Amino acid sequence: MKIRKMIALEYLIAFLGSVFFYWYFEFSFLYFFLLLFLPDIxxxxxxxxxxxxxxxxxxxxxxxxxxxxxxxxxxxxxxPLLMATIIWLAHIFLDRMLGYGLKYDDAFTKTHLQQIA
Structure with a gap:
């Protein structure tokens, strides 16, 4: 298995784990979907x-x-803090699963995940 696919799988599992804990604590999924992309601000x-x-x-x-x-x-x-933080983590895991990593300051498209073979 290629390393990038393995990393994507890891973040998929982390994303699903955050969704599970969000569900386990019986938080509103309306808030989950409304706030999932808020960190992109x-x-x-x-x-x-x-x-x-x-x-x-x-x-x-x-x-x-x-x-x-x-x-x-x-x-x-x-x-409220648990709910917001789980949504925040889910967002990060989703981004990383899709290949969006932390950014280098020389270009928006250059991320730490791209540096992995």
């Missing part, structure tokens, strides 16, 4: 230039912030 930085665009996009598409918020959501038992 981070592309607004590209209006300024590719460096700022990549920075904003990568902040919105890195797993670090959602992982921290997910932990806080579990500790505080915050339903």
């Amino acid at each position: 981070t592309m607004v930085g590209y209006i300024v230039n590719t460096r700022i665009g990549a920075l904003f996009y990568n902040i919105g598409h890195s797993l670090v912030v959602p992982a921290i918020l997910l932990t806080i959501g579990f500790i505080t038992v915050s339903t």
Whole structure:
């Protein structure tokens, strides 16, 4: 199996896992579908230039912030935070499954996933 296909499969499983947990916690799927692509608002930085665009996009598409918020959501038992964070993670996993990785600052189309053989 090619490495890119294996990575896509991993992210598909992660996406399905996030959908499962969203369902398990009985959150509204209306919100899920309405908010799934909200993290793409981070592309607004590209209006300024590719460096700022990549920075904003990568902040919105890195797993670090959602992982921290997910932990806080579990500790505080915050339903809105858990719901939003699971949607955010699902978005990231869906993007990565489709081959959209973190951006390099020299071009919108150049991502970390493209650097993998």
